[in-house]
Amino acid sequence: MTPYARLEQKFAKIACLNEAAAMLSWDAAAMMPDGGAEARGEQLATLAGLAHEFLADPEIAADLEAATPQTDWQEANVGLMREAHLRATALPRDLVEASVRAARLCETIWRQARAENDFAAVRAPLGEVVALTRDSAGILGEALGMSPYDALMSQYQRGVSAAEAGAIFTRYAGFLREALPRAEALQAARPQPELPAGGPYPQDRQAALARDLAAAAGLDFSRARLDISAHPFCGGTASDIRITTRYDETDAASALMGVLHETGHALYEQNLPTAFRRQPVGEAAGMAVHESQSLIVEMQAVRGDAYLTHLARLMSAAFNKPVGLPALKTRLRHVRRSFIRVEADEMTYPAHVLLRFNLEQALLSGDLAVADLPGAWNDGLTSLLGITPPDDTQGCLQDIHWYDGAIGYFPSYTLGAMAAAQLMAAARRELPDLERHFAQGDLSPLTGWLARHVHGLGASLGFNEILENATGETLNPDYFEAHLTARYLT
């Protein structure tokens, strides 16, 4: 067996362990009785420990040294293997363990601190998390030849730097300053009809409709399930996708949009290149690309007039109530300055991300002390959106990310939103009758295009390379601004 073949075999074994863990994590969220939690934690820790042990095995280093990949894809695969092995071995064990412990403690304290609007309680634990993350980022950055922050960011999305993202986000802040008041004014001048209030929208009918919509979007239910969990997600494995949602019987739009969002993620997984299944290069390219796939479905296609017109008809029939396009637009395309990121509309969402992106870089570099975070947060949001959080629960305590040790993740959301607009523009150029299909609820021409230009590439390319390959240019925020202009400023 060649060193390369041996590497493929070893990574396939690691992937099998990760697949088992993915199924058990889905089960924990969607099926498991409460009493199973402790044992599940130990099962997952065992699987993660073994996967790490196999990945860090010195034999991998030897095989990486000796491997002679024969194709571009194999070459890319070896590159990804090398980075994974390096990430698994670069950090001293005691630093890894201290980081895990610190994040676990901090997250627990954060839950209460958020509930009680008590930033002081979590200040010291967060300081510990930031300090340990700084140490890790420094070591990883050195090993990978990147800045510490880029080393963190690239573990979520390869192929786009903080400098690139920062320039684009900052430009967007300028666009928003001018566009947001205009959008608000236009919106205020229009009537705002409402959906039939309170429904009820029976859960079983929501679920049946959500399933139909996902199938019409191209989701293959012979390799997927739709279930319920407290926090919707797309889990499972490429060959057995598990998407979840939650239902509110007074508001069907929430679950329907949630399922379509997760369907975008699921299609990406279902269309990954089977020839490199269970290999690093056969996986999704990263979180920003993943988010572009959920958002091109949910935000670009589904929330456009053509699809919403169709959806209004389906909802009227499913719930036996008058649901019209204008009311759906009020519900799904309303711009509003708000404190909470996860409730933000697509125009103001990037401001929430830019705020966090700036602050987490300052925390990591030490330019911003943890103690000064609440003030910096409030100043930042005031500057970006002109509103000031009344308390830290609606400010710097709202998101789990930092308190759980995830620094470098936030930019993925907005990189994904912008990439979605750029990809949609390219798809429209090539497929001029997309809108006609959307008007029938049929996303398959779009998702087929995405399968060819994004999904099927796996992780063979990085973020900007994928965009360049699919659209002819690296990330260009013009498309996102043009999308918002067309939807909200005309």
Added chain:
Amino acid sequence: MTPYARLEQKFAKIACLNEAAAMLSWDAAAMMPDGGAEARGEQLATLAGLAHEFLADPEIAADLEAATPQTDWQEANVGLMREAHLRATALPRDLVEASVRAARLCETIWRQARAENDFAAVRAPLGEVVALTRDSAGILGEALGMSPYDALMSQYQRGVSAAEAGAIFTRYAGFLREALPRAEALQAARPQPELPAGGPYPQDRQAALARDLAAAAGLDFSRARLDISAHPFCGGTASDIRITTRYDETDAASALMGVLHETGHALYEQNLPTAFRRQPVGEAAGMAVHESQSLIVEMQAVRGDAYLTHLARLMSAAFNKPVGLPALKTRLRHVRRSFIRVEADEMTYPAHVLLRFNLEQALLSGDLAVADLPGAWNDGLTSLLGITPPDDTQGCLQDIHWYDGAIGYFPSYTLGAMAAAQLMAAARRELPDLERHFAQGDLSPLTGWLARHVHGLGASLGFNEILENATGETLNPDYFEAHLTARYLT
């Protein structure tokens, strides 16, 4: 760390892998979309391969050599570890692989052979399975100091030999020869009222009632789920039990009895000793003991008059139909000579087991050629029950066991049925008002007694030791015969 502590740690890791596999197997039967089957197979193979690799590790042998257990339980634990390590290492790798391949092929061919009543098609593959099993059994028997057949039987149930089982089963055949015609005559002389035919018994009401019955039997649903699968089973792990059933809307009794049967298995798992969780000695004692726990619930307690009277009331209310005790007795306590084991009543069931027990020993020893199996089967059933299968589909092709390589399993069913009667007799002696509780659907005094005398012992004792400990004697078929006499011959 002491060698013993190291062993505990290693076996806990193996147990975690097995727990992950158990959850994935449950998922495959109850949740997984069809398209996930291939990937699931590879996930399970990876987990099984790792568990085997860890179990066969020479370091385990060294630690077993050096371990100094401090208590009886630790001593028993080490003994079970030693046997598990020995079973994992005794067989040459090519024999194990040939056996797995042969069984997989044979099982596939058997499915079609059974459908087409074509024993000739599966004769050669079954011959291969039997020959390879003979080789394995010889090696294992030598290593364990047992006969080859006992070495197979003891992998399913320790602590009872084929000689002991054979003597008891043969005696039972004599009892049956006399008892069965009498039971049939008594039955024929009584009116046979029927349950409301065809129902419908809506699935959701069956499920709700089944859940209530299981909870009243003591099942803790904070650590359990009830779902649907094609073949009902009790899976999952001790801390997160997953029982399944299937529903027939024309016949509620089938699912209700099925759930109560699996509840008996589930209670055993839920009450295993937590101090030895994830250790061999903390697991269930074997398949015969397990079957005794499902049957003491389903056959001994539930199918008795007291519980059935209560159940008739609950069913009448749940399905809004007149369900009376006499009709339930017709449905659930009817004796009938039949060809199919899984449809047999509790009186004739042991005849089906004795037939297989005799034949599989003869196949293993070589006294019976595979080619002669159909004839031997038909002669055997004719001798035991006085009926002759019209074809092999209803004869020697009906069960998957042999074709899948499972020789030595069948006796567990009847050892379990007999043990259940013996345990029930002992429980009745200690708890005179059991019937009063059964009449209210409350099995908790019985299951509490079982938790103390069976469940909580884990695998610290073998089959006959458990019975001796709980009832004062090793397996004594008198109790089973007395139970049948009371139920069917008076």
